[in-house]
Amino acid sequence: QVQLVESGGGLVQPGGSLRLSCAASGSIETIYNTRWYRQAPGKQRELVASITLGGTINYGGSSRGRFRISRGNSKNLVLLEMRDLEPEDTAVYYCNALDSSSNNYWGEGTLVTVSA
Numbered sequence: 001q002v003q004l005v006e007s008g009g010g011l012v013q014p015g016g017s018l019r020l021s022c023a024a025s026g027s028i029e030t031i032y033n034t035r036w037y038r039q040a041p042g043k044q045r046e047l048v049a050s051i052t053l054g055g056t057i058n059y060g061g062s063s064r065g066r067f068r069i070s071r072g073n074s075k076n077l078v079l080l081e082m083r084d085l086e087p088e089d090t091a092v093y094y095c096n097a098l099d100s101s102s103n104n105y106w107g108e109g110t111l112v113t114v115s116a
Helices: none
Strands: 002-007 010-012 018-026 031-039 046-052 057-059 067-071 077-082 091-099 104-106 110-114
Touching: 002 091, 002 104, 018 031, 018 091, 018 110, 031 077, 046 067, 046 077, 057 067
Parallel strands: 010 110
Antiparallel strands: 002 018, 018 077, 031 046, 031 091, 046 057, 067 077, 091 104, 091 110
């Protein structure tokens, strides 16, 4: 089992930056892919970025070069750095982990609000 806790969301003005963190606990050695998703009100959940155990990174279309996914100093931490935020980036951001048995784990999400 894996538990995920997101943090770092909040209110930011357009053009601002935020750094989200995803802290994993439990059987973290089984995780091979960690992803950030987001879900805006009335919209479907969409992939923002992913990073594999081997370091392969992919970004969804929403990032447009503004987001950066990385591993933190601790092996259980995955970060999402976001800059040049726009009101359209307002959403609940979720951390997702896929383990070697294809189990999917989700955090509770952290709300990002971009507004003047």
